[in-house]
Amino acid sequence: MEDRAHVPPPHLAGHITEHVGYRVKRASAALRGAMDKALREHDLTVPQYSCLELLDERPGLSNADLARGTFVTRQSANVVLRGLRDAGLIDRADVTDHGRALPVHLTPAGRRRLHAARTAVYAIEERMIEAVPRRRLAALLADLDTMADALAE
Structure with a gap:
C-alpha cells in the first residue's frame, strides 16, 4: 500500500464534512432536491424553470444567453x-433580423406556468x-x- 502524502487542508477541518466546498454542495443538493420535487407538480425541470425565469426578466435572450x-x-x-x-411555453424565432442568435420569448401559457x-x-x-x-x-x-x-476564470 502506498503512503499518501500529507496535504494540509485549506482551513482547520477535522472531517471532510467541515470543508466549505462540502457544505456548499450539501446546500446546493438540498435546494435542487426541494426544487425538483416542487417543480414536478408543475411539469417542469429546474433548468426549464430557470429558463422561464430568465425569459420573464429578459425577453428575447438567445440559446447561448440561456x-x-x-x-x-x-x-x-x-x-x-x-x-x-x-x-407551448416559449416561442423561438426561426430567423433573426441580425446575427445568428435566435431570440426566445415566453408564450402566455409559459407565463402562466412560470407564475404558478x-x-x-x-x-x-x-x-x-x-x-x-x-x-x-x-x-x-x-x-x-x-x-x-x-x-471564476
Whole structure:
C-alpha cells in the first residue's frame, strides 16, 4: 500500500464534512432536491424553470444567453428549449433580423406556468433563508458571490 502524502487542508477541518466546498454542495443538493420535487407538480425541470425565469426578466435572450444563465451547456440548453417549445411555453424565432442568435420569448401559457411554479420555488427559498438570521443574510450572499468570483476564470 502506498503512503499518501500529507496535504494540509485549506482551513482547520477535522472531517471532510467541515470543508466549505462540502457544505456548499450539501446546500446546493438540498435546494435542487426541494426544487425538483416542487417543480414536478408543475411539469417542469429546474433548468426549464430557470429558463422561464430568465425569459420573464429578459425577453428575447438567445440559446447561448440561456445556457450561461442556467449553468448548462448550449447543447443542454437546446434540449431544454425544445421541451419548452413542444409544451407551448416559449416561442423561438426561426430567423433573426441580425446575427445568428435566435431570440426566445415566453408564450402566455409559459407565463402562466412560470407564475404558478414561482410560488412553489419562492416558498422553498423562504424556508431556506428563514434559517439564517436576517442580519446575516446580506453578508452570506456577499460571501457566496465572493467565493464564486474567486473561482471564476
